[in-house]
Amino acid sequence: MVQGATNWNTETTEEWLQQYIDDWVAFYRKHTSDGEVASYIPVLQEANADHLGISIVGKNGTNIRSGDVDVPFTIQSISKVLSFIVACMERGIGYVLDRVDVEPTGEAFNSIMHLEMKQLKKPFNPLVNAGAITVASMLEGKSSDQKLESLFNLLEKMLGYRPHLDIDVYESERDTSMRNRAIGYYLLEMGYLEDDLNITLEAYFKQCSIEVTIDDLARIGMILANDGFDPSTEEEIIPRQVARLAKALMLTCGMYDASGKFAAYVGIPAKSGVAGGIIALAPARVRDEELPFIDGCGIGVYGPALDKQGNSIAGIRLLRHIANKWDLSIF
Amino acid sequence: MVQGATNWNTETTEEWLQQYIDDWVAFYRKHTSDGEVASYIPVLQEANADHLGISIVGKNGTNIRSGDVDVPFTIQSISKVLSFIVACMERGIGYVLDRVDVEPTGEAFNSIMHLEMKQLKKPFNPLVNAGAITVASMLEGKSSDQKLESLFNLLEKMLGYRPHLDIDVYESERDTSMRNRAIGYYLLEMGYLEDDLNITLEAYFKQCSIEVTIDDLARIGMILANDGFDPSTEEEIIPRQVARLAKALMLTCGMYDASGKFAAYVGIPAKSGVAGGIIALAPARVRDEELPFIDGCGIGVYGPALDKQGNSIAGIRLLRHIANKWDLSIF
């Protein structure tokens, strides 16, 4: 056991954890005032900037939750991890990685410049918009709904229910996200897209508009932490190699242009969305019984007040605190 | 134990491992012909392009070595990890990170463009040249030799001997590396340097010219894998938080502009140098007795034939093979 770490192995661990999390959510809630709710999609501005919530699901099913746990929000860029997973499952990893690279960019999520400047043969990675739209073009299906069918099936398998779209957000994104259309036409001209642009963008805007809760994110995170294996059903939901790839991508590119700092200071795979959600996870790394809860756990965070890079400002600080305290870092 | 993984726990493990490594070094040695020896420093061109060697040191001291194990080579960019560690130890993490960021760049190691283009207030990260030169300026001392004193002390503590400079390489770098001088003057003008430019560059060229072997790299890697703690002496050689930071940086930025791909396909912290060396490591992550060797091991690789990104072409493939087979990935 790591020196100085909490002794989890007592009968009161769960109460203790609950108290601990409650304290720190209360503490970091004040930090929400340092950030601002996303404004680039009008409907996102209606979120309550004070909200902060966290849900942690252990591989044994234990669930610790605190703060604004029941506020639904749209998944936004976190969906990029899922569509990448689905594309790999449908097309094969080789096919997908031939069409999108996995390199960090050092650029903002919505950069179009890099594509032109470096005369790339494929977008930088699936977690920036250019790459995610390219991934969306690879999803099978002749309509945007068909394209998302496998994604919804995967979500249903993991969550036990089929999430729905937030139609207002979807329409708002579809009608206002001109930068994504710019990126889309650029990709189209360069020959990067595997499908019709309008259907692709429709699918992309829809996948971003899926409504989730932090419990959902925590559960997805837990399955990724366990390499795609669901401990409760003992089923492999995502192929191990795909889950590994997704986690590596999250670590190197998941937090926009603060990914390097998140890896350095928090040290776990995570992906944020502009609505304020963050999915994070602690890869299963020990097999003894000392850390039954945090090993292989998934974490969902919601806090719509964002920092300049577009990440939940209080969410990142809360994660950093917990990860350091509980020694979640993979390094 | 991961399904399908080797059963390490037999009395013949070591012989078996030796055989295994020998086979794969022989196999990947043929791949050296796909790469080319570095030419940007004249003296590096004299390396034997066929060479390939690997050394693995476990935290219990076990050492498996194969191939060209005794060829000394200059540490080159791998020294960037060490000078970053020393700067953090001398100045404190906060001081260093105020002066150099930890974000991946998406650019080549010797890019100067990014600094101007993004009007950065500090270089991208300590593992690209601009950041490493900035780090070298932070090292304490009034001459380049004084600046490197702590670095040599650290090496001596880890290796049990004091490595020396390859004077030919040092002079060759000093006299030919005009790009690094360009970067240096740019940094100087921007006010990023904490010390005289000439002394800083001298220190930088010297640190790159330290002669090491793969055994040295493996041993340093093993200590990093164990968070700076040397299991044989039970001494903390590098502060835990600094070691963690260094490993996160290696994972996100260690392999030039193939860092994302290395994280995705290999999944362990590593840093390469243009002379053909790679340091890699598998962070200590389990505490039971099933994997006594590979958990918390360090790896040194040498193969001077490089790919287009400047990484040992056969070395990367060998590492990928072993990491996948032995499930070293941190994800």
Added chain:
Amino acid sequence: MVQGATNWNTETTEEWLQQYIDDWVAFYRKHTSDGEVASYIPVLQEANADHLGISIVGKNGTNIRSGDVDVPFTIQSISKVLSFIVACMERGIGYVLDRVDVEPTGEAFNSIMHLEMKQLKKPFNPLVNAGAITVASMLEGKSSDQKLESLFNLLEKMLGYRPHLDIDVYESERDTSMRNRAIGYYLLEMGYLEDDLNITLEAYFKQCSIEVTIDDLARIGMILANDGFDPSTEEEIIPRQVARLAKALMLTCGMYDASGKFAAYVGIPAKSGVAGGIIALAPARVRDEELPFIDGCGIGVYGPALDKQGNSIAGIRLLRHIANKWDLSIF
């Protein structure tokens, strides 16, 4: 009179000029094989790569023509000069220049990168696509046809007839020019457009698809050369200040990323189009009677085989030859 220049002042000048031009068109026609017909719009590929023609109109009405003089072609980027003029006439120079700069870019005509990289508040200039689309958004009218009404009126006034659209080219551009749509959506998001994007792009694609001849270009050039004043009707067709501005823009930005070289080697305002047309002109600069023809003349060139920058390869060489021989340079 410039030493060594032709003595224009004989009764046989016109025959002599005709012979001269015929000789050099024949000579430079061979150069068409060094270039290639534009391929980015499918229908443009049908042009005859061997074609080369020139028409020169003096302010006294003299017209010297040679080569493939009667081949109609689409005006393409040359229309950018005209739409800029019309926008200035409709909105005022101040209004237009508040929304588009007049700086050369050093980038290709269809670059989108610069807008993002330099965080510009307005596109670089009206003669690159981003600027030209912005200018098209400023044209008055609620439909693309209404937007182009003033442009067609201006053309009719200058040419004595109303040119028509090449519908095939228009539809081809509209349906294939994804880069322009990418630029358009980028401009829309940045708030640079003064009108609906689809109407703006429709107007832009239409203006590019206007069919002209080299006689038309020569006549427009002659009117610009005379500061917007038509010597035959003694009418000011374009306000003097607008004509001057247009000519300055043509000189600094008219020939894509070869504009600097064209200014240096040829030295007269010119604008090329990707269909192979070039409009050029020699500003009226002398008032005596020694050079009755070339002073204040307009030049139209057609040669669809393009160089790498997108300019008529033989056309540029022919212009350079004539400009140097006749001392047309404004410098």
Added chain:
Amino acid sequence: MVQGATNWNTETTEEWLQQYIDDWVAFYRKHTSDGEVASYIPVLQEANADHLGISIVGKNGTNIRSGDVDVPFTIQSISKVLSFIVACMERGIGYVLDRVDVEPTGEAFNSIMHLEMKQLKKPFNPLVNAGAITVASMLEGKSSDQKLESLFNLLEKMLGYRPHLDIDVYESERDTSMRNRAIGYYLLEMGYLEDDLNITLEAYFKQCSIEVTIDDLARIGMILANDGFDPSTEEEIIPRQVARLAKALMLTCGMYDASGKFAAYVGIPAKSGVAGGIIALAPARVRDEELPFIDGCGIGVYGPALDKQGNSIAGIRLLRHIANKWDLSIF
């Protein structure tokens, strides 16, 4: 004669001109407070920000001067025009243009980014620092003084006296201009330099530190306006083709990243320096006797308060006013 233009052809023209210029220098002197004296070279900061002076030399020798006419200042970037001319005279135009392009950049004068970003085979143009340093490397001679011998000879021929270096400025530039050293090392590494870097930079810093007056600039401008021909001695001092090339470069690239705006609003070849000087000229374009003074005149301006682009803020406005009033534009 252009409608509305001044009637020059009276016996009182000179007095009238003097009065006119005096009035406008007084008017624009107030504008100096909108700018700031250059700070990047410490010694330049000592200039008097209120200063404004102009000198105009006609080809007949008439000289109109007003304001702070006798303040000496360093020529700075204006020397780039002269070193380019000398290099062309020593090496031939072809040799020089094989090693430096003549395209506007859209970037600041001291940009290093463009060289890397566009993977150029030669610097953009001789009037940005990268190009000017490359030009300095082409000057003949084994020391910086020898390299500048021809430049000083040319100046002596044009001015009737041999200007001297401002040693303080030279030493200040040499010791503080780290960006130029960065550019120099970059050029050296890329193989663009034709001579030793230190000698080249020494020559470059020296050429920038030549002390001149506005009368000197006006006289040089007048000779360029007359294609390198000195009307007073009837001697060709600069080959006509070289003078033409220099003027084209000045028009497209002479005023840093405001070159396009200067061409559009003022419309004459000009080059500014960071000490506050501007050389400008009105190419000889008419041969009749109506405009005996301004046709083929040279203009020197001094006003050390600079705008954001590094051009004399009051100087540009004064030039614009005069150029428009007197119809100096070449367009």
